[in-house]
Amino acid sequence: MKNKINIVIVIGTLAIYSLNQLVLKNLGIPFFNNYLNDLLAVPLFFALINSISLYRSNTQVTSFKYLFVITVGLSFLGEYLAIFLRPGSVSDWWDVLCYFIGMFVYYLITNVIIKPI
Numbered sequence: 001m002k003n004k005i006n007i008v009i010v011i012g013t014l015a016i017y018s019l020n021q022l023v024l025k026n027l028g029i030p031f032f033n034n035y036l037n038d039l040l041a042v043p044l045f046f047a048l049i050n051s052i053s054l055y056r057s058n059t060q061v062t063s064f065k066y067l068f069v070i071t072v073g074l075s076f077l078g079e080y081l082a083i084f085l086r087p088g089s090v091s092d093w094w095d096v097l098c099y100f101i102g103m104f105v106y107y108l109i110t111n112v113i114i115k116p117i
Contacts, residue, residue: 003054005114009047009106013040038095041078042071042102043109050110062110071103 017040024032046067050060061067078099079091 003051005110006047006051006054006060009043009109010051013044013047016040017044034092035094035098038078038098039102039105042074042099043106045074046070046103046106062107064107064111067103067107071099075099 017037020032020036020040024036046061050062053060061070075096079096082089083091
């Protein structure tokens with residue numbers, strides 16, 4: 001059951017991402033152009049990592065403090081190191097906020113909405 005939740009999250013985030021790339025970005029709404037993918041990135045990351053972890057070792061990271069610490073690291077990678085790795089990139093605190101909102105949504109889905117067994 002635990003891995004089914006992660007698989008549904010992966011499929012859902014990829015479906016929303018595809019919809020955004022193909023349709024929503026063309027609407028000219030800044031949220032879809034600038035922030036929706038950032039909002040989806042962290043739940044997708046955790047769902048993929050936890051799916052692999054459950055498959056290999058029957059464990060996953062769902063503790064709020066660990067999700068928070070990992071999201072801090074992902075934010076650093078995504079907003080600070082990206083400047084050096086991708087020319088033209090800029091840091092944006094709104095992106096960081098989207099990462100943390102995505103983390104919180106993942107936490108809610110895996111720990112509150114769908115109660116762990």
